[in-house]
Amino acid sequence: MSSAEIRSLLQPPSIHDSNDRALTYLNATYKSLDDLEHGPDLDELVEQSRKQLEELDIKLAHSQSSLDAAIEATRAKAAENLHTAQELSLLRHSLADELSFLSDELVSSLGEPDSKPTLLEDLEALHRSLKELESVKGYVQVVEHALRLSEKAVEQVRSWSTVTVSEYEGLQAFVASVEAACTKVEAVASQPDLHLLGFLAGVVEQTWRDIKSVLSSRLIEAAEKLKWPLKVDYAAAEPDGRRAFEKAFADLLTLQTIGKKIRDAEKHKDVAKEGLYAIQAMVQPIALRFKYHFEGTRQTNRLDKPEWYFTHVVNESHEHRPFMESIIQSLLSQTEYKSINAWREFTLQLLPMLERKLRRTIPALLAHPPILAHTIYQALAFDTALRDEGFDLPGTTAATKPDDGKQPRWEGISEVILGRKEWFEAWVEGERKFAMDQYLDIISAPDAWLIADEDEDADGDVRVAERELRPTNSARRVKALVEQVTDRYSPLPQYPQRTRFLIVVQLPLLESYHARISSSLDAFETLSSTIMRAVPGALGSGDGRGGDSRRLTAGVEGVQRLCKALVSAKYVAKAMEIWGEDLFFLELWAEINHRANLRTKAESVSSLPNPRQNEDEPPEGTIFEELVRHYHALVDRAEEMIVQCVTGEVEAGLKAHLQGGSTHTTPAINTETSDDIALAQTLLGPLALLSSHLTFLRGTLPRATSTSLYRRIASRLATHLLQRQILYRGRARATIAEGKAVLAEAELWVETARTALKEERARVEAPWRAYLQAARLLAGEGAEWWNRVGATTFGTMPDAEWEEVMLESVGVCELPREEVQQVLRRRSDSSLRDLYVPPMNTWSFVPPALAQENSSSVANPPVSGPSSSNQWSTRTAPNPLFELSSSLTDDSGLDIASLAKELLAALLLQYATNAIAQPWEVGKTLLQVQWVPRDTGDLLIEGSGADVIDDEGELSDSSNENDSYFADPTAEKPPKPPRPADEHGYIIRQSVLEEGTQPDGSRASERRAGSRCGKVRLTQRSTVSMVTTER
Secondary structure, three states: OOHHHHHHHOOOOOHHHHHHHHHHHHHHHOOOHHHHHHOOOHHHHHHHHHHHHHHHHHHHHHHHHHHHHHHHHHHHHHHHHHHHHHHHHHHHHHHHHHHHHHHHHOOOOOOOOOOOOOHHHHHHHHHHHHHHHHHHHHHHHHHHHHHHHHHHHHHHHHHOOOOOOHHHHHHHHHHHHHHHHHHHHHHHHOOOOOHHHHHHHHHHHHHHHHHHHHHHHHHHHHHHHOOOOOOOOHHHOOHHHHHHHHHHHHHHHHHHHHHHHHOOOOOOOOOOOOOOHHHHHHHHHHHHHHHHHHOOOOOOOOOOOHHHHHHHHHHHHHHOHHHHHHHHHHHHHOOOOOOOOHHHHHHHHHHHHHHHHHHHHHHHHOOOHHHHHHHHHHHHHHHHHHHHHOOOOOOOOOOOOOOOOOOOOOOOOOHHHHOOHHHHHHHHHHHHHHHHHHHHHHHHOOOOOOEOOOOOOOOHHHHHHHHHOOOEHHHHHHHHHHHHHHHHHOOOOOHHHHHHHHHHHHHHHHHHHHHHHHHHHHHHHHHHOHHHHHOOOOOOHHHOOOOHHHHHHOHHHHHHHHHHHHHHHHHHHHHHHHHHOOHHHHHHHHHHHHOHHHHHHHHOOOOOOOOOOOOOOOOOOOOOHHHHHHHHHHHHHHHHHHHHHHHHHHHHHHHHHHOOOOOOOOOOOOOOOOOOOOOOHHHHHHHHHHHHHHHHHHHHOOHHHHHHHHHHHHHHHHHHHHHHHHHOOOOOOEOHHHHHHHHHHHHHHHHHHHHHHOOOHHHHHHHHHHHHHHHHHHHOOOHHHHHHHHHHHHOOOOHHHHHHHHHHHOOOOOOOHHHHHHHHHOEOOOOOOOOOOOOOOOOOOOOHHHHHHHHHOOOOOOOOOOOOOOOOOOOOOOOHHHHOOHHHEEOOEEOHHHHHHHHHHHHHHHHHHHHHHOHHHHHHHHHOOEOOOOOOOOOOOOOOOOOOOOHHHHHOOOOOOHHHHOOOOOOOOOOOOOOOEOOOOOEOOOOOOOHHHOOOOOEOOOEEOOOOOOEOEEOOOOOOOOOOOEO
C-alpha cells in the first residue's frame, strides 16, 4: 500500500459525502411516491444500515487497534531502517573517501611539488637504490683492493733492503684495468668521468709518495748521524754511518730512476722537474727549522725583517756548499744524474719554502708600502747574492731547454712578487710617493738653493767633478735621489718592469725639477718686468715691501739667483749625460728600441726620445737625450737672462754718462796742452757694477761658463758703447782730446774686466777689440797717421793690404771697412778732400759692355780696355760717390742730376745696411721721432714755465721711473693751476705744442732700449699706449 492510500484512509469521514451518497441512494430507490409506499421499508433499511454501522465500527476498532499495532511496528521498523541507512551512508562516505585517497595515490608525484611519491615510484626508487648500493659495493671493493695493494707496496719497500716496487706495479696494473672498464662503461652509457678514477690515481700518487717517504726517512736518519743539518764533517764520521748514508742516498736515486721508467710522464707532468729525491729528503730538516723560526710565533717571525729569513736561506746554501760539491757530487757522478750540479740542485730545493713564505706575507704588506718595498729590495738582493754565488738553472732538474735552444735563466725569487701585476703596481706606486715626498722635502729645505760647498766626506771622483761646477744643494740632492731610485730598480730582472719604474718614478722627478727651475726663471722675469714695476700692488706687493721685487732681481743678488738656476740645470744635465752612457741605461734603451710593446710605452712619454721603428738598426742617442735637451735649453735661457741682466744694469748706469752730449770728459780736460785724461765720475758706477758682476761670476761658475758669459756681456757692452759713444753720438764730431778720453775709457773697461777675471789681457781684450779699435781711431793724431789711415780706408787699396795697415797703425782690425770709414767721419779733423786720390786709368770697375752702352752719354771717348789682370777685381768696387770718379762728370762739368741720384742711392744703401746689421738701434731711433708743428712761433706764454717739459731730460733714460711708478696712490698731489677756458667750458688753445692739441697717435711712445733684463720700458709720457716687448 502506498503512502497516499494510507493518508487517504486515515482521513476522518466526510458528512457531506455521506449525505450525498444517502441522497443518491434514496433518489435511485424511491423514484416516486409509489416506490416509497410499495418499496422496501425505510426503517428496515435504516436499521440495517445501523447494524452495518455497528459492524463497521467494530471492524474500525479492530482495524484501529491493528492499525496502531502496525504503525508501532512500522515505526520501529522505520527507525531500524533509518539507523541502518545512516550507518550505510556513513559507510558510503568512508568508502568514497577511501576511494578518493586510493585514486590520489595512483597519481604520479611528478605533477605537483607537494605531493608524495606513489607506491610504484617508491618501488622504483628502492630498486635504484639497490642498484646504487650494488655499484657502491663494487666501488668499495675496488677501493679496498687498491688500498690493500698500496699498503703492500709500501710495506714491501719498508721490509726489503733493496728497492723493489713489484707491488706498486701491481697497483698500477689494477688501476689501469679499472680505468679500461670504466672507459667502456662511459662509452656505452655516455657518463662523465667517474671520480673513482681520480681517487685511484690519487692512491697511486700517494703510494709513490709514501714509498719515497720511507726511503727519505732512512736517508734523514742516516744524515742525522752525520750531524745534519749542521755543517757536516764527512771525513770524521764513522764508516758505518757513511755507508748507511751512501746506501740510503743511492736507494732514493734508484727509486727515482725506476719512477721515470714505470710512471707515465704525460699524466705526471712534474716527473721531470720534481727534483732529486735524495736532496729533497736532505732539505726537509732545514725546512722544519725554517718553519719553526719564520712561520710560527717566534720573535724571529717579523714582517719588517724579511732579511732574516733571506739571510737564513743564503747561509744554509753557503754553509753546505762544500759538502754538496765534494761528497754529494761524487755520489751523483756514480749514477745517471752525474750532469746534475749538487749545490745548485740543493739551493733550488731551498727556494720553495721562501716562495711559500712570500705568498703568505705579501697580502698583509700591501697596506704598508715601506715594508713592502723593503721586502722586495731584500728579495732582489737575495737573487743578486745567489747569482753572485754562481746559482742558475743550468745543472739542475728544472733546466729544460726551450724551443729557441737558449739556456734557461733563473727569474729569481723576486718574480713571486713582481710577477703578479697588482703587487708590482702597489710597489711602484709606493716608491713613486716616497720619491716625490723626498723630492718635495729637498726643494722645500731652507738651504735648497744655496750653492753647495765642497764636501770633504765626498768621494774623490765627486770632488773632482764638482770642483769646476759648484751646484746648489737641491741639485746635488736631486741627483742623489735619482741615483737612489736607479739603485732601487736596477736589479729588476725584466725590462718591462724597469721601463715601468723609469716612466712612473724616475722621469717625473727630473721633469718636476726642470719645471721648478723654469718656474723660478719665469718668476724672475715677472718680477723684473716693466709692468710689474709699473703697476702698484702687482704680485702681492701690498705687504708693505714694494721694493723687494726690485731688490730680488737687481744687482749681484739678482744675478746670483739666475746663477743658482743655471748651475742647478747644468749640474743635472751633466749628470744625465753621464747616466745615459751607463751600461744599465744603454741596455734598457736598446731593449726599448727592439721591443714593440716597450716602444709604444716610450712613445707615450714626452720626456723620452722617439725610439727607432726598425728593430734591426742599432739605437741612437741615450735614454735621457730629450731631458738633456730640455735642461740645456734651460741653461741657455738662464745664461741669456744673466747676460741681459748684467748688460741691462750696466747700460742703465751708463745713461747718465752718455747723456753729456758730444763731450764725454770732465771740464778738467785740457784739450790743447795736456795729455792727462780725467775720467767722468758717472763712469765709476758702471765700472764697479761690471766688476762686481764679473767677480761673482768668476767665483761661482765654472771657468768655461764664466768665460762664455763674459764674452757675451763684453760684446754687448762694447757694441752699446761703440754705437752710443762713437757711431751715433750726434752731429758734433769728436776732437782729439775727446777721442783720447774715449780711448782711456775703453782701456779702463778692459782693465776692469781683467782685474775682475784675473786673466791674461789678450783673452780679456777679445770682446772689446771693436770698441778699442774705434776708440783708437778717434784718438789717433798726427798728419802722417791720419794720412795713412784715412787714405787707405777711403782709397782703393785692397782689403787685405788695408787690414795690414790697420794692424800696423791701430793694433787691431775687428771693424769692417765701412764702419771704420764711419768712425773716421766722427773725427772733427776728417775731410774727404784731403784724402782724395785720383783713380788710375788702368783700373776700370765697369764691364766693357756697360762702358760701350754709356759711351754715348759720356763726353770723353772710352779709354782702351784694361788688361785682363785689372778689369775685374775680387774686392767689391768702392762707392763712386765717395771717390768722385770721372764717370759722373763730363767735359762741361759735374752732372747734377746723376750726382743727386747717386747720392740718394748711396744714402738708402747705407741706411738699409745699418738697419739690417743693427735693427734694434734703428728701432730705437725711429721711436724717438716726434711730431712737431710748423707754426710754432712764439707760442709759449709767460708763466707757463712750470708746464714746459725738458725734452733733454725726458728723452734721457737717467730719470728714476720708480718715483712715478711706485708712488703712493694715497698721497695728495699738489693741485695744478687752472687752465683758461672759453664760455662753453672748453680749454683755450694757447700753443700748438700742447699735448691736448696734438693729433691722436701723433706722439710716439718713447721707449728705453736695452733694459736690465731685456724689457722695453715706457717713459712717463707714453701713458697712452703702454706696450711691453719681451726679448
